[in-house]
Amino acid sequence: MTGDISLDEFFKRLEARDDIGAAERDALRASIDSFGHFDSQTDLVKEGDRPKRSTLLLKGFAARYKIVGNGERQISAIHISGDFIDLHSFPLKEMDHSVLALTDCEVAFFPHSELEKLTANYPHLTRMLWLMTLLDSAIHREWITGLGRLSAEARHAHLMCELGVRLEAVGHGKKDNFYLPVTQSDLADALGVSSVHENRVIQSLRAKGLLAWHNGQVTLPDLKAIYALAEFDDRYLHLVKEPR
Amino acid sequence: MTGDISLDEFFKRLEARDDIGAAERDALRASIDSFGHFDSQTDLVKEGDRPKRSTLLLKGFAARYKIVGNGERQISAIHISGDFIDLHSFPLKEMDHSVLALTDCEVAFFPHSELEKLTANYPHLTRMLWLMTLLDSAIHREWITGLGRLSAEARHAHLMCELGVRLEAVGHGKKDNFYLPVTQSDLADALGVSSVHENRVIQSLRAKGLLAWHNGQVTLPDLKAIYALAEFDDRYLHLVKEPR
DNA sequence: CGTCAGATTGAGCAGCTTCAACGTATGTGG
């Protein structure tokens, strides 16, 4: 089962922000309790859960979401390989939202008891894990800005730009060309629009020559133009390697 | 200058989630470098800054915000007494947004070098500081859900409910009655609407008997009804005292 | 009394929703 499984993307994500020593890598690997698989469209964790472990996404796509009163869904984050999907449940204890597998997912489980040992013995590594949750927070703020002040078209464009950069940073595809096997409905729920309108937004971007999307393969033919339309600046992703 | 200044609200905010020992309190107090004041409408930190210290808000209201291309502003968080406004700049290093004083503000500064010592010597306290940033994150997610899937009226109601609970938790007013000296424009920028529409939303809530607001004093005459309209459930604020 | 920030009002318009239908690809059981 563990044959193919690697922490490559996770280490890349960390290394993109600061050096991680061999001892720290070993400590991280030793903190893993087990590996797991989730089928597409199943929940990895549910709102109200009190997980005793945190889940690192090794392979696949997942989304944090909440359901509102009328049954509509809002996605607050899309996670890719190398992302911890619920590291925050370690200090927070109770989940205030659910996480759904958008595709089949491979994961690694880190028991909170092991994470607690890390916080006692590896201060720098603790700050790096803290940092990982702060990156989620930075992305949340960017989404809030988009939802409040940008058009649906700009928001869609922005999400494509963001995913391109994040995927490239963990070695999956390029900024302007990557695999994104999710539905228009999923994207609509992330962007806060109806699936009908999301479809029209995509058509509009296609017509402008800013987006191609076939069989889950996204291409952004004119990066400069789509960055401008989306008002995208990747600084909020903090892809700067420095002592932390 | 330090005469009136106390960390009461901050300790209340922490104690609402877990016990903080005397040694931990002392360590926190000892980590303070200096105190400061900011006039209303001035920036406490600016996007792009690389602060060498983190700022704890002791008194007043502040807002994190970004400006978009057409000059519009989106507020992504409203902070009250006892909130760290840029604790995330400790691991993140660079600010990806600015923070504005909505009123006159009193603050305490924690140099990052001191925070680093805390992470080396006080693992539990470190997790509590981490927790403080994760609460911001939880609020961000709730705002995303509102911006994406609730009406402007429900969002306004939700924000009032949230601020009531948060203010009561640090000893400022009651859930249904508190002081909020900000403008309708500020709220509009937090809720992602125009100030004209925000004014109409407020009038509608007043007409329904769900909101009174004079001279900055907010009253929610029918908590149950406004919670229902806002779909407000305070679990995302994690006001549960337990070992962390 | 003039000034200014903030609040309020009206009218017309744009973005997005809703409802409903239809298209298209893939898979499945008989």
Add this chain to the structure above:
DNA sequence: CCACATACGTTGAAGCTGCTCAATCTGACG
């Protein structure tokens, strides 16, 4: 291999939410 089911994508038309522009009102303050 066909009949059917299912999921996803696409299209049209009507309507609502919230925006823009512009004017007016109000209270605080010098």
